[in-house]
Amino acid sequence: MNVGAVGTPAWQVVAAHAERLRAVHLRQLLADDPQRAQRFRRTLGPLLWDFSRQRIDQAALDALVALGEAAQLLHHFAPLFCGEPVNVSENRPALHTALRQQDDAPVYVEGEDVIPAIRREQAKMAELVARLHAGQWRGYSGFPMTDVVNLGVGGSDLGPQMAVQALEEFRHPDCNLRLHFVSNLDGRELLALLKDRLNPATTLFVVASKTFTTIDTLTNANTAREWLLRHVDGRFDEAAILRQHFIGISANPAAMSGWGIAPEHQLRFWEWVGGRYSLWSAIGFSVALWLGMDGFNELLAGAAAVDGHVRTAAVAENLPVLMALLEVWNHNFLGLHARAVLPYDGRLALLPRYLEQLEMESLGKSVTLDGQPLPVHSGPVVWGDTGPNAQHAFYQLLHQGTEAVMCEFIATVRGRSDVPVEEKTRALHHQRLNLANCLAQIEALAKGADSKDPHRRYPGNRPGNLLLFDALTPHTLGMLIALYEHKVYAQAMLLGINPFDQWGVELGKRIARELLNVLESADKVPQDAVTAALVEHIRQREADA
Ligand SMILES: O=P(O)(O)OC[C@H]1O[C@](O)(CO)[C@@H](O)[C@@H]1O
Numbered sequence: 145m146n147v148g149a150v151g152t153p154a155w156q157v158v159a160a161h162a163e164r165l166r167a168v169h170l171r172q173l174l175a176d177d178p179q180r181a182q183r184f185r186r187t188l189g190p191l192l193w194d195f196s197r198q199r200i201d202q203a204a205l206d207a208l209v210a211l212g213e214a215a216q217l218l219h220h221f222a223p224l225f226c227g228e229p230v231n232v233s234e235n236r237p238a239l240h241t242a243l244r245q246q247d248d249a250p251v252y253v254e255g256e257d258v259i260p261a262i263r264r265e266q267a268k269m270a271e272l273v274a275r276l277h278a279g280q281w282r283g284y285s286g287f288p289m290t291d292v293v294n295l296g297v298g299g300s301d302l303g304p305q306m307a308v309q310a311l312e313e314f315r316h317p318d319c320n321l322r323l324h325f326v327s328n329l330d331g332r333e334l335l336a337l338l339k340d341r342l343n344p345a346t347t348l349f350v351v352a353s354k355t356f357t358t359i360d361t362l363t364n365a366n367t368a369r370e371w372l373l374r375h376v377d378g379r380f381d382e383a384a385i386l387r388q389h390f391i392g393i394s395a396n397p398a399a400m401s402g403w404g405i406a407p408e409h410q411l412r413f414w415e416w417v418g419g420r421y422s423l424w425s426a427i428g429f430s431v432a433l434w435l436g437m438d439g440f441n442e443l444l445a446g447a448a449a450v451d452g453h454v455r456t457a458a459v460a461e462n463l464p465v466l467m468a469l470l471e472v473w474n475h476n477f478l479g480l481h482a483r484a485v486l487p488y489d490g491r492l493a494l495l496p497r498y499l500e501q502l503e504m505e506s507l508g509k510s511v512t513l514d515g516q517p518l519p520v521h522s523g524p525v526v527w528g529d530t531g532p533n534a535q536h537a538f539y540q541l542l543h544q545g546t547e548a549v550m551c552e553f554i555a556t557v558r559g560r561s562d563v564p565v566e567e568k569t570r571a572l573h574h575q576r577l578n579l580a581n582c583l584a585q586i587e588a589l590a591k592g593a594d595s596k597d598p599h600r601r602y603p604g605n606r607p608g609n610l611l612l613f614d615a616l617t618p619h620t621l622g623m624l625i626a627l628y629e630h631k632v633y634a635q636a637m638l639l640g641i642n643p644f645d646q647w648g649v650e651l652g653k654r655i656a657r658e659l660l661n662v663l664e665s666a667d668k669v670p671q672d673a674v675t676a677a678l679v680e681h682i683r684q685r686e687a688d689a
Pocket residue numbers: 297298299300352353354355356357358361419420505646649
């Protein structure tokens with residue numbers, strides 16, 4: 145099966161449509177076709193996806209669908225789900241879908257069915273969650289845990305943190321724990337927590353790292369260990385402290401054991417789960433703790449619903465595939481190089497950060513699967529913030545800047561479900577204000593507005609999508625994340641790149657290791673002249689302090 149459709153006849157047809165539409169304003173497209181709202185929308189269960197404010201017409205959409213068909217995008221999902229080594233540069237599968245598979249149909253990796261191992265880890269996770277919920281997990285002094293701190297970074301932090309924040313109102317009644325997330329290696333987050341907010345006797349640390357070699361996470365874990373040992377001051381042995389106060393989550397059990405995590409407190413996942421796709425594995429432990437296993441399973445079921453859709457829906461009806469085609473259209477054919485993710489729901493405040501990693505680490509590539517230079521753009525710059533806040537920050541650029549940006553709006557019809565009766569009217573008012581702003585912005589960006597005064601003119605013609613869910617629940621959050629995962633995969637298959645490796649992050653890590661050595665031994669000098677001058681400056685200032 146060929147991968148990548150760049151430059152194919154179907155690609156050229158799309159290019160011709162882009163040429164035809166480049167000078168046509170969205171205002172015109174909207175005026176020409178009163179049926180756009182019906183024509184350019186798709187639904188999937190509780191989700192309505194409106195893309196009528198994209199700079200397309202029916203002929204262009206047909207050409208994009210034909211491109212998706214010519215690129216055999218749907219066929220490319222079979223090897224992904226079946227465990228073939230789709231991550232070619234690391235020669236391994238990317239089987240995040242198996243983690244949320246709802247039945248026990250076998251999925252083979254190198255001849256071995258991985259489903260039994262997944263079920264075993266899920267059962268172990270459920271057991272640890274149950275012990276913590278029941279207050280049966282005791283610290284060194286015999287008291288139950290009050291705080292759980294997830295120490296992880298990137299995929300071992302962003303997903304769980306985002307999901308726990310998004311689903312705050314779904315806290316399991318037995319979860320009386322405070323959850324914290326620490327990722328930054330500068331120590332400030334962790335030291336502030338240790339100093340003021342945590343009681344060593346009742347704090348459980350979860351060291352979450354696929355590789356268990358990430359210096360950020362291990363440094364934070366070592367700081368946490370030292371803090372605990374300092375507080376027990378020799379009253380208990382180190383192994384006992386580590387057993388009572390640390391859980392490890394990793395694909396590297398030897399490294400977990402080497403660090404001191406007791407085997408019974410190790411949760412495993414596997415090399416064939418990409419870090420940024422790992423929320424569905426034991427990395428989701430904090431989410432399971434917060435929601436309970438049933439809630440966590442609902443998250444998985446939501447994602448599985450999208451897995452079923454992406455494999456079976458025709459290209460013209462397939463949400464992730466259409467999302468991918470439209471992004472390639474905007475980026476490569478219309479020249480829009482950035483996409484803003486704008487949730488109109490404070491619960492999704494961390495979604496932009498999550499998507500920054502998912503999308504830019506996956507699509508930030510400049511060679512094809514076989515190592516040739518990619519002749520077109522790969523993935524756009526993705527960033528964002530909650531919409532109402534961003535309106536008072538960077539929307540100026542979205543409306544009047546010279547750089548047109550594709551804007552993705554995400555909202556829910558209903559707000560939080562746990563509002564007390566006496567606050568319901570005010571809460572509904574807030575929610576309607578929120579939705580009014582969301583709808584207003586998409587309309588304003590698309591249509592713009594004229595004025596005699598050039599400073600008050602809005603060019604418009606800025607494309608926007610709206611993902612509108614009935615409500616935010618574990619199920620719909622699972623759907624949302626899976627939609628983006630599959631959008632990224634379809635995009636990668638269209639372009640012929642590998643969305644599952646991230647070699648680009650390694651060079652900086654290597655140089656940082658060398659420079660840490662330099663900074664910690666006064667006689668070492670870096671090779672690079674600029675870095676050497678900066679190190680010299682830092683040394684002088686350190687000496688002056
Ligand atoms: O889970 P780990 O192995 O600590 O890695 C954390 C993150 O670091 C990265 O490898 C990037 O450096 C991400 O891909 C990953 O999610």
